[in-house]
Amino acid sequence: MFDLVVLVILLPLLGVIVNAFFGRRLGERWVSYIGPGAVGLSFLVALILVLSLAGLPVDQRHHETILWTWIPIGNFQVDLGFLLDPLSAVMILIITGVGFLIHIYSVGYMHGDPRFARYFTYLNLFVASMLTLVLGNNFLVLFMGWELVGLCSYLLIGFWFERVSASDAAVKAFVVNRIGDFGFILGVMLIWTTFGTLHFTEVFEAAEKSLQSGAPVAIAITLLLLIGATGKSAQIPLYVWLPDAMAGPTPVSALIHAATMVTAGVYMMARSHVLFELAPFTGQVVAWIGAATALLAASIGVAQYDIKKVLAYSTVSQLGFMVAAAGMGAFGAAMFHLTTHAFFKGLLFLGAGSVIHGVHDEQDMRKMGGLRSSMPTTFWTFVVAALALAGIPPLSGFFSKDEILATASSQNIGIYLLLTIAAFLTAFYIGRQVLMVFFGQARSDVHAHESPRVMTIPLIVLAVFAAIAGFFNLPGVGSFSGWLGEQAGELNLAVAAISTLLALAGLGLAWLLYGRSPVQQDQRDPLAVRLGPVFTLLERKWYVDEIVDLTIARPFKALCSFLAGEMDLGIVDGFVNGVAWLVSLFSRWLRTIQTGFVRSYALAMLLGAVLLIVYVATR
Amino acid sequence: MAVSVTNYTVLSAMLFTIGIIGVLTRRNAIIVFMSIELMLNAGNLAFIAFSRAFGSVDGQIFVFFVLTVAAAEVAIGLALIVTIFRSKNTADIDDISTMRG
Numbered sequence: 001m002f003d004l005v006v007l008v009i010l011l012p013l014l015g016v017i018v019n020a021f022f023g024r025r026l027g028e029r030w031v032s033y034i035g036p037g038a039v040g041l042s043f044l045v046a047l048i049l050v051l052s053l054a055g056l057p058v059d060q061r062h063h064e065t066i067l068w069t070w071i072p073i074g075n076f077q078v079d080l081g082f083l084l085d086p087l088s089a090v091m092i093l094i095i096t097g098v099g100f101l102i103h104i105y106s107v108g109y110m111h112g113d114p115r116f117a118r119y120f121t122y123l124n125l126f127v128a129s130m131l132t133l134v135l136g137n138n139f140l141v142l143f144m145g146w147e148l149v150g151l152c153s154y155l156l157i158g159f160w161f162e163r164v165s166a167s168d169a170a171v172k173a174f175v176v177n178r179i180g181d182f183g184f185i186l187g188v189m190l191i192w193t194t195f196g197t198l199h200f201t202e203v204f205e206a207a208e209k210s211l212q213s214g215a216p217v218a219i220a221i222t223l224l225l226l227i228g229a230t231g232k233s234a235q236i237p238l239y240v241w242l243p244d245a246m247a248g249p250t251p252v253s254a255l256i257h258a259a260t261m262v263t264a265g266v267y268m269m270a271r272s273h274v275l276f277e278l279a280p281f282t283g284q285v286v287a288w289i290g291a292a293t294a295l296l297a298a299s300i301g302v303a304q305y306d307i308k309k310v311l312a313y314s315t316v317s318q319l320g321f322m323v324a325a326a327g328m329g330a331f332g333a334a335m336f337h338l339t340t341h342a343f344f345k346g347l348l349f350l351g352a353g354s355v356i357h358g359v360h361d362e363q364d365m366r367k368m369g370g371l372r373s374s375m376p377t378t379f380w381t382f383v384v385a386a387l388a389l390a391g392i393p394p395l396s397g398f399f400s401k402d403e404i405l406a407t408a409s410s411q412n413i414g415i416y417l418l419l420t421i422a423a424f425l426t427a428f429y430i431g432r433q434v435l436m437v438f439f440g441q442a443r444s445d446v447h448a449h450e451s452p453r454v455m456t457i458p459l460i461v462l463a464v465f466a467a468i469a470g471f472f473n474l475p476g477v478g479s480f481s482g483w484l485g486e487q488a489g490e491l492n493l494a495v496a497a498i499s500t501l502l503a504l505a506g507l508g509l510a511w512l513l514y515g516r517s518p519v520q521q522d523q524r525d526p527l528a529v530r531l532g533p534v535f536t537l538l539e540r541k542w543y544v545d546e547i548v549d550l551t552i553a554r555p556f557k558a559l560c561s562f563l564a565g566e567m568d569l570g571i572v573d574g575f576v577n578g579v580a581w582l583v584s585l586f587s588r589w590l591r592t593i594q595t596g597f598v599r600s601y602a603l604a605m606l607l608g609a610v611l612l613i614v615y616v617a618t619r
Numbered sequence: 620m621a622v623s624v625t626n627y628t629v630l631s632a633m634l635f636t637i638g639i640i641g642v643l644t645r646r647n648a649i650i651v652f653m654s655i656e657l658m659l660n661a662g663n664l665a666f667i668a669f670s671r672a673f674g675s676v677d678g679q680i681f682v683f684f685v686l687t688v689a690a691a692e693v694a695i696g697l698a699l700i701v702t703i704f705r706s707k708n709t710a711d712i713d714d715i716s717t718m719r720g
Contacts, residue, residue: 596719598651598712602642 015124023117035120036103043096083137091134108455126152180231187224222282233265250353287327294320298425303538332486340396351382390427399470427506440518627668634661
């Protein structure tokens with residue numbers, strides 16, 4: 001029965017095939033049934049599977065489905081196999097569940113787009129790839145999914161490729177992810193050479209048996225895997241692609257760049273937690289990278305004007321929280337935050353998309369304002385998600401973030417401080433966003449309208465989950481950590497009180513600046529007035545893009561143009577052309593022998609024959 | 620007086636040389652052609668002579684082949700020369716040098 005897990009992947013794949021080959025002929029109406037329908041059915045199958053998995057005793061919740069041997073080369077055997085266990089169960093429910101809602105929403109959002117069918121082809125392909133990633137039972141299937149989601153991300157960021165910025169962003173995302181993937185595949189290779197297998201269970205058993213804690217090879221493997229995670233999950237130093245990825249359609253940002261794909265790095269670390277637990281040093285590195293990313297991205301989010309950029313940096317920041325948790329060994333907390341984040345950040349993005357839709361493709365928050373009355377459903381759901389993100393109890397974000405903060409407070413006070421400041425900034429920037437978008441007076445003369453029902457219903461469903469998901473892991477109500485086989489984090493009341501107060505303070509500060517006297521049209525941002533150059537620094541994202549451009553991109557381009565110009569055109573082509581020139585010179589001389597006079601040929605033959613005879617005779 | 624194989628060989632060599640000189644010095648295609656025939660038949664003569672001297676029929680077989688090839692060659696060669704003469708109005712092989720490199 002658990003072999004049905006194949007169906008979870010096949011259904012979206014079927015959607016891909018139908019939409020890709022018949023989508024244009026079927027028309028928007030049918031595509032909008034097939035695209036979301038495939039994912040919806042997949043969600044149903046996943047739900048049934050997970051429920052029956054939950055019905056099993058704890059030690060039997062591990063089912064592998066092996067389809068065939070994928071790569072048999074000597075003793076290098078890799079199966080195409082799927083693993084259904086509590087961890088992948090959580091992921092497939094998020095992917096198909098949230099994915100289904102976002103597919104429905106997309107039907108409204110992408111209405112009238114000339115490439116409607118192509119959009120759903122890509123989106124279905126993404127869901128299938130992401131499911132392959134989380135269901136793979138070995139590192140290579142995981143890697144295949146990892147690359148496939150990267151491809152889908154590229155295709156969807158550059159979906160409106162007529163815009164140069166969109167296709168640039170797509171290329172940027174692809175290239176930056178390649179760097180991470182390079183580290184990841186090196187890590188996988190090292191796993192192979194160390195353990196002789198890529199199969200998850202075998203690797204982890206072998207690692208536990210043969211490696212000491214802190215073994216150099218464990219550190220090397222985990223550091224390489226970490227590079228992969230920093231690429232996919234947008235951590236320092238490879239986070240730069242994610243904010244630019246907002247050039248894609250907004251539902252794509254919600255699905256790929258908030259709820260699912262970017263959490264692949266966290267999932268991968270949770271999956272290989274046995275290895276990470278053997279390498280405490282890597283754990284430290286991971287935790288610090290996560291915390292630093294959380295703070296850096298939150299600080300940038302404070303000073304952005306683009307409604308999606310704020311959310312993009314917020315996503316980077318929240319991913320930092322998850323990575324920090326994973327680094328501290330709190331994989332249950334990381335996965336819990338991943339889950340709640342999928343709800344509330346997916347909802348925030350969909351809300352932002354609804355706003356953008358309502359104000360006719362305007363993304364600048366300075367030109368919004370006062371949308372509360374014209375877009376009530378969007379407003380209320382957005383507020384729920386915003387409060388969840390800010391960490392106001394009893395919404396979901398409070399519980400999951402607090403578990404991470406509680407772990408940090410007991411393990412590493414430095415990381416705790418970074419994360420707490422980041423949490424404060426989070427509350428501030430999301431408060432600023434809500435106030436700038438929905439409160440005050442309209443700062444431009446577009447007539448906003450509420451989005452159609454097909455878009456608002458997914459918002460409402462997600463809002464419900466964003467509100468209540470926190471109880472999944474509340475002692476006495478749900479045991480999310482226990483489901484994953486992790487210890488439930490204890491509720492640290494002091495930490496909870498501090499973070500709640502800080503969240504309220506952040507929201508209050510946002511209200512003081514943006515709510516008490518709403519920003520008027522053409523008025524400077526109140527925070528910019530107070531912070532001055534610091535605000536500019538934050539608005540320009542700490543000049544990271546400029547620094548990267550100056551230190552990496554430009555020298556690299558110069559090197560490339562040297563290699564393409566001087567090296568390739570000059571030396572390589574010069575050598576080839578020189579050989580050709582020599583040959584043609586020689587043949588030009590050789591050609592003169594062919595005079596066209598038959599008698600000279602005959603003479604040459606005679607002389608040749610004489611020479612031969614003389615040679616044979618005198619030998 | 621019995622004619623020895625040497626006499627035949629000398630005659631063959633003389634005929635062959637006359638043929639070569641004809642090919643190298645004459646410009647009329649027909650004459651060149653005839654000279655080539657002379658060279659072939661010089662070869663035939665040598666074959667026959669050695670064949671009889673060694674009591675083997677191999678040489679005679681060769682001669683049959685040479686004669687056959689020569690007949691075919693004459694047919695094609697003369698046809699070519701006639702065609703060339705018709706189009707170029709000359710049979711001078713030095714005038715037909717369009718194949719130079």
